Amino acid sequence: MCRSWESQTHRCASSDRRGRWRAWHAGRERARMTSRTSPGPHPRRRTPVPRPRLPRSPWTLALTAAVALALAACGGPEDAAGGTEPVVHDVPEIPVQVTAPPDWERGTRDGAFLLRAPSGTGSEDFRANVVVTGKQSAQTVDEAGAATTAAVASIPGWVPDPDGQSPTTLAGLPAYRVAGTYDAAGTAVAQEIVAVRTGDGPDAWVVDLTASYAVDDADGAAQARAILESVQVAPAG
Numbered sequence: 001m002c003r004s005w006e007s008q009t010h011r012c013a014s015s016d017r018r019g020r021w022r023a024w025h026a027g028r029e030r031a032r033m034t035s036r037t038s039p040g041p042h043p044r045r046r047t048p049v050p051r052p053r054l055p056r057s058p059w060t061l062a063l064t065a066a067v068a069l070a071l072a073a074c075g076g077p078e079d080a081a082g083g084t085e086p087v088v089h090d091v092p093e094i095p096v097q098v099t100a101p102p103d104w105e106r107g108t109r110d111g112a113f114l115l116r117a118p119s120g121t122g123s124e125d126f127r128a129n130v131v132v133t134g135k136q137s138a139q140t141v142d143e144a145g146a147a148t149t150a151a152v153a154s155i156p157g158w159v160p161d162p163d164g165q166s167p168t169t170l171a172g173l174p175a176y177r178v179a180g181t182y183d184a185a186g187t188a189v190a191q192e193i194v195a196v197r198t199g200d201g202p203d204a205w206v207v208d209l210t211a212s213y214a215v216d217d218a219d220g221a222a223q224a225r226a227i228l229e230s231v232q233v234a235p236a237g
Contacts, residue, residue, distance in 0.1 A: 089115070090234060094134040095198055096207050099230035101223055115227060117220050122213070125187040128220025130227045134207035142167060144195035144206050145176025152193070157183045170196050170209075171231050181215060188215040192225070198233045207231070 083102045090097045091113045100106070103118045116129040137144075149165050152158050164179025173196045181190050191212045198205045209231060211224035 097234040122217035122220035126214040128213035128224045131210045134205045137206045141176040141195050148178045
């Protein structure tokens with residue numbers, strides 16, 4: 001007897017005494033099916049081994065974002081406040097705020113807050129920028145600074161500033177500064193990374209502020225440094 005789900009163009013096959021069965025399909029000759037044989041071994045299938053992913057620290061995000069928007073041709077922040085007065089920016093999801101010139105563009109990327117000098121200013125090949133990242137952490141600023149110092153050593157061509165790796169203060173907050181230069185697509189770039197801690201409690205944040213600018217861009221350097229020095233602890237934006 002046919003099963004209810006079988007097509008009307010197929011007829012059920014009756015079993016013979018030897019366990020063989022016959023099938024018939026409309027428009028085809030009768031075919032005799034032979035008894036089943038044991039299937040051969042399945043071919044081996046190679047399973048690709050995934051590459052381990054390195055953890056992305058706030059500093060790694062900052063460097064990635066800084067390099068991505070440093071070159072003038074690269075995309076990046078699009079919004080500029082306009083006007084003539086400096087603009088106070090509440091950093092999204094990070095409990096700090098920074099003040100920037102009104103014509104600096106702002107945006108976010110991969111959890112980092114970005115500020116970039118306007119097109120047509122400073123170096124033709126590299127636009128000064130500031131990247132802010134952070135996370136809640138029990139890490140001290142000295143520990144954060146030591147981790148950053150070790151990380152920047154892996155940047156190709158990184159040359160540390162002799163006076164750049166040391167504890168400091170930023171806007172009255174305990175901080176650790178790491179500075180140096182490297183080559184970005186043929187342009188000599190100076191970079192300053194300052195880690196600050198927003199408080200002493202378990203809910204405090206370690207915030208990294210990364211300023212990058214062409215070595216020959218005095219205006220961009222001054223503006224980027226001023227943004228770093230403007231940092232203030234504030235409720236998370």
